[in-house]
Structure formats: structure tokens, C-alpha cells
Amino acid sequence: MNDLPFLTEDHERFRDTLRRFIQTEVVPHAESWEDAGKVPREVLRQLGELGYLGIRYPATYGGAELDTVYSAILAEELGRSTFGGFAVTVLVHTDMASPHLGNFGNAEQLARWMPGIIAGKTICAVAVTEPDAGSDVAGIKARAVRDGDHYVLTGTKMFITNGVHGDLYFVGVKTDTSVKGSRGISIFAVEKGTPGFSVGRSLKKTGWLCSDTAELVFDQCRVPAANLIGGEHKGFYSIMRNFQNERIVLGAQAMGEAQQALDLTVDYVRNRKAFGGVLWDKQAIRQRLAMLSAKVAAGRQLAYHSARLDAQGHECVKEVSMVKAYCGELVNEVMYTCQQFHGGMSYVRETAIERMARDARIQAIGGGATEVMLEEVAKRL
Template identity: 60%
Template sequence: MTSNIPNPYFLEEHQMLREQVRRFVEKEIVPNGDEWEREGHVPRALMRKMGELGFLGLTHDTDYGGSGLDVRAATVLAEELGRSTFAGVTITALVHTNMASPHLALAGNAEQKQKYLPDIIQGKTITAVCVTEPAAGSDVAGIRTRAVRDGDDWIINGSKIFITNGVYGDLYIVAAKTDPNAKGSRGISMFLVEKGTSGFSVGRSLKKHGWRSSDTAELFFDNVRIPAGNLLGEENKGFYAVMKNFQHERIMLAAMGVGEAQKALDLTIENVKQRQAFGGALFDKDVVRLKLAQAQTQVDAARNYLYYVSWLDAQGVECIKEVSGLKAWACEVANQVMYECVQLHGGMGFMEESIIERMYRDARVLTIGGGATEVMYGEVAKRL
């Protein structure tokens, strides 16, 4: 039950967007999500519909068909998609809108943006960001994929893993080391690689504990030759682009977690009001009401922190400490709330036919992806 108390960080246009996304979720995602879970991917038709409604271009420039809004609009989208209970669908969309395509929007030249952004915003071209490797997850500096200049081309060799939209994507934003002598985070560049490029292949579609309706891939680059013009942004400055984009990625994951946690609580409250035990409804037991009250307070706190941090970012304030703390706190809260919701569902909470069982599985990766909790608190600690 989302609070009706007005918040000072969002505008009327954000509330209108929230209502529009919520209607879309109920009509297009909730009735079909189970089928997409079984199939292991989200259909292109859904992304096209989201594009037609303007959901895929909320923060992109109006020159290319976007809405030109700030991160608060994306926060609304992420939170409401999170309420769908299908986190795989949510992450499919959010990787496209706020984790992959922003690299192009922020660092791309006019020619690159004109070529790709209109179709990205319309949902005709699906994007993926390829940073993670077996030895380079939260530690981006550990990237081993290499790109070597060869005349008017670049040649890429290496591999990536855990890439969302990796199987069914069309345009891949790839991080690779371009200066072999550079230490640590230096010497990384970003590249645009289209599906179908010779030498670029999907190794396998990965089976996951949760987020099952999102496709996740292992990718291989075997002498992948791309034009020099596919360099995205400045050579050897890719690490800074990744770090900058992580800010919005982490806000999106936090928003997603808040939406999921609130929906799980709503479902659990409804469940315990109906379940009869020990001569009455479970909801009437003090211990149950206490657990629900504690969980709701945690979610309310996470939501208000989310809105505050989104507002800070929208004002152009440097807020790495706040974003890092938000990502860690909100995603841990989502997991804690899911744990209690499963507990209060009893045996049914352990059954795969239960919505809450799927949500519990899906929430687990929130504390890992986009920067593990430990890494996030490390970023906070650096700035104490």
C-alpha cells in the first residue's frame, strides 16, 4: 500500500507517468509473465509497445524521439515495473533504457546517435551492455577483453558473461582494454558491436536462479573486426563512462527493489488477512502484525531515500556516496522483506506456484548485480 502522502521530490507529471505505467503493467505484463518465465525471454512485441508509449525513451534526447526527462521519470518506471512481480521483465527493459543505451546517449557522436537512438527508443533495436567477465564483475578494472587498432578498424578478442539481453539483443556496448600497458582502470574503451558481426557469437543462454524471463548470455569475441567509427566516446576513457553510468544503473536497481518489496508486502498482507489459524485470521496475531509493520517501515524508508537520491541526481548534484548507500540499503531491504513474506506465507511460500516464491528468488541478485552490497558500502566508506 503505497503512501498517499505527497512527496516534495516529484512533480505531477511523474504521478501521471506512474499511473500510465501501472495500467500497462496490469494489462500487458501480469497476464503474460508466467509464459515468458517458461520461455526464458521477453517478446519483442512487448518492447515495441513500451516504445510506442514512450517508456523506452524517458531520459533520452527529444531530438531522437525521447522525452528528455531526468532520472526521476526512470525511477518511476523502474518502481512500477518492479511491482509487476516479474523481475525478469523489469530488468530486460531497464537494461535497455537506463543501463546500456545511455552509454550511446552520453558518449556517442551525432552520427552514432542518429543511426541508433531512434530505433532504440522505439524498441526496434534492443541493447545490452557488456562489461562483466569471469574475473571482472564489480571490479571493472579487471577487464581482460582486448581491442587492438588495425588501420581503419578495431579487432576485439575476449569474452563476457552474465550479459542481460545478450541472447536477443541487437546492439552491444562492449568494454575492452585498448592500452595493454595501462594499469588498473586505465586504458579501457567502449565499442558498438552489432549482432551478426563476424566473429561475435553467443556462447550459451545461461540458466539462472531468478530473473528467468530475462535472457542472460555468455558472449565471445573472436577477432571481431569493427570500423574505427564504432569507438564510443574517448579512447582509453571507458572506465569513467562505466562508472558514470553506474550511478543511474544503481538507482534503477534500488527503485526496482522498492517496487518489488512493496508489492510483496501487499500480497502478504492480503494473504494473512485471509488465512485462518488458531481460531482467527493470521493478521490478527500480534507477532504477525509486528513483522508486517517493521517490513513496511523499512520499505517506506527505502522509498523515501530513493526519491531523495533521484532528486539529488536530477539537480545535478554529485551524489556517489548517496547512490551507493541507496543501492546497498534498498536492495538489502528488498531481500529482508521477501524473506519475511515467504515466512508469513507458510508452506505455500515455498511452492513454485506461489508468486512470492518467484519474487523471493528474483530479489536475491539485487544485492549482487550493479555493484555488490559490500562494494557499495566500500564506496560510502571512502567518502566518510
């Protein structure tokens, strides 16, 4: 029985095709990607050929012109792959970086970059976070100064997904330092190889190992004024609008991860022999998994409800903030319990549940920490 009755046959075909691709082209190979610290470009190009990198973009550029619900399906299935680094590599490209161009780019910018983005030939990153400015976007210190037909960018960005191997970076900087807080921020598209732009270092992380994460340095980096996205001093609006999309897909990804972890754990405890039977015979284990299953079902409903609200154009900051807070915390609760019931093997690097537990920790931090999300909810109660 479909527990999301609003999903159509088209939604399910979209999901089934993606799930088959992940099972055949990702799962058998992704452990080696973890060791390499990156997802192969060929895999991203294959996703582009299948239409998964341009879900919401115009057909003019090769997009599918679908809505937020399809993005949630994409994120959920990527989460079910058990490789969080692969999932976020794709989702940063599709739903966190390129929407700056998709939402606010002009005709020339769209024609220049969007076809490559949708095809998986131009991989995107978004560079807003700084060493002292994470969830607090108003703390951005990187700046850009107009110099003729260029802007000169100076500053450092931190924790940038796709930062090492990306091609096109959407960078948030201050263009008006005379105003405080979030005003005076602009977004620039910066191409790899631009003089003055470099990867400061590749960051070693606890999880998401096949996702490359970098510190970026802009040292008198000259960027053409034509690369300004959405107008000068308008970047904060682009960032805030895109946060909604980012948090929906992160919530859906988290629920895909949580459901897959539960499926793996139920299968494990049904077969793991202990104390003259199998672990599934223990009422405490069955009931704890049952409660977590109920919570994941609720989180999934909330994520898709928010996706539908967004697709229909409704204001849904409260609901999206709930998704990010609830799903980010819940996936960690699920992983803790699933590790516990897998026993000692859950602490060995060769098991999926060990990797998934490491990958899940960031879900309560990245894209808006739980505490920040709860404040957004509280302001709207």
C-alpha cells in the same frame, strides 16, 4: 496522501499509465515469458510507442527529455509487476546499456542507433562483466587492437542481460594494455551479426527467468573504428558515470518489488485462517510487517532522494551507493519474511511470492555487490 510530495501531477500520470499497461499487457502473460526465457519483442515495442524507452533522451530521436526521477518511477513500477526478469530486461535497455550512447555518442552514432533504441526496435545490452571482472571493472581482460579503420576485439563477457536476444551491445575492452587498472578501457558498440561475435551460451539462472542472460565471445571480432563510443581509453569514465544511473534504478526496482510483496502478504495474512482466527490477529506478525513497511518507506525515500540529486546535477556517489546497498539487502529481508508468512505455498512455483523471492536474491549482487557499495560509502564518511 502522497508520501513523496515533490512528485507532480505529471509524475503521477506517467506512473498511472505505466501501471495500467503492466497490469493489462504484462502480468496476465509474463508467466509464459518465464517459461520461454525471454520478453516478447512486441511488448518492448509497445513500451517504446508509449514513450517509456526514451525517457531521458532528446526529442530529436523520439525521446521525452525527462529526468532521473522519471527513471526511478519507471523502475519502481516495473518492480511492482512481480516479474523481476521483465523489469531488468527493460531497465538494462533504458538505463544501463543505451546511456553509453546517450551520454557519449557522437552525432552520427546517435542518429544511427538512438531512434531504434527509443522505439524498442533495437534492444541493447551492456557487456562489461567478465568471468574474473565483476564489480572490479579494473580487472577487464578483453582487449581491442587497432587495425586500420577497424578494431579487433578478443575476449569473453559473462552474465550479460539481453545477451541472447539483444541487437546492439556496448562492450568494454582494454585498448591500452600497457597501463594497469581501470585506465586504457574503451567502449565499442557491437551489432549482432558482426563476424567474430557470438553468444557462447545462454545461462540458466535461479531467478529473473524471462530475462535472457548470456556468455558472449569475441574471437578476432572486427568492429569499425566509427563504433568507438566516447573516444579511445575513455571507457572507464562512461562505465563509472553509468553506474550511478544503474544503481538508482536498481534501488527503485527493489523497493517496488518489496512494496508489492508486503501488499500481497498483508492481504494474505488478513484472510489466512489459523488457530481460530486469521494470521493478522497475531501481534508478532502485524508488528514485523509494520517494521518492514517502515524500512521500505525509508528505502523508497532514499532512492528518490538520490534520483533528485542526480537530476539536479549534484555529486551523489555516496547516496547512490547507500541506495544500492540498503535497498538490495532490504528487498531480500522483505522477501524472506513474506515467504515465511505465506507458509508452505510460498515454496510452490505457482505463487508470486516464491518467484519474487528468487528474483530478489540478485539485487544484493548485481550492479555492485553490497560489500563494494559499502566501501564506496565508507570512503566518503
